[in-house]
Amino acid sequence: MTSLIFGANCSPFIAQFVKNKNAQRYESSMPAAASAIYRSHYMDDYIDSLPNEEAAIQLIDNIMFIHKQGGFQMRNWTSNSKKILASLPKDLLGEAAVKFNTGELYEGERTLGLIWHPNDDTLRFDVSFKRIPETIINGTQKPTKREMLRVIMSIFDVYGILAPFTINGKIMLQEIWKSKISWDDYITETVFQKWSKWIYLLKSLKNDYGYE
Template sequence: MEALIFGINCAPCIAHFIRDRNADRFQQQNPAAAQAVKNYHYVDDFIYSGNDNKEVIEIATQVLHINAPGRFYIRNWASNSKTVLSEQGGESSSTEVEITTAEKVLGLYWIPETDDLTFIFKFSRLKRDK
């Protein structure tokens, strides 16, 4: 199979198996990045938060290196750090997130200002039957 069809029920399981197997190949060379691939990827999304820009840039670069042989490509980057985004140039697109805006991530919302994940509930008023 050349490509994984995401409409089939087993697609997430297959993607995670291949992702983990690919990360295992790099466990000796880049242990922190290999663990990041296993722990912070969900299908085609990668979410990572580090202690400083240097750490995030290093992990992101190593994750790209680990994913490439498995043909997993991270194309879009979002960050609340201009420094991190400037390092993720090339063919991918980078977006500086507006600090006051919540970004939707994997069904949750990321608050860039505090670097927190949260839920945002939106309630709609329903029409009453008379």
């Protein structure tokens, strides 16, 4: 094979193996870049944080060099530093980076399921639940077991930042599972009381902390 197809069961493994195999050749000459490729890449995405702009510029340059030796071109770069963005070719910048450079307001960059706003370097979560009935989200309608699961699992929090909040939803789901109701049965009254409080806190997250 001279190219990797997407969709096959083995594709994620092969992509990661080739990426790491290529980086392995530069462990001695560029150890920091090789380590970043091993530890800070998620499929074809790369996310990292550095103590200063000079270190970031050097690391990015080395990472791009290593990937280029394997025939890979890193694109759609963005940063919360205009100095770092200025060090990169304009054709490799992402849309968010271009808007950040011009001071244009935008909705933020989606990064690993989170929404990152480079202007103030903050992370936000999408808790709009556009595909879920409003009556379920505002707590006026008792959800079914299926709808409850859909809401709880819609909060994508890969780093566990919201764990103190989301764990309560998962505990409720565990409780309703033990009640042995069917997927399309409404949750029990006891759990609904807890659910209503949880939904109220969910709305306070959105209002108080600026989550989307």
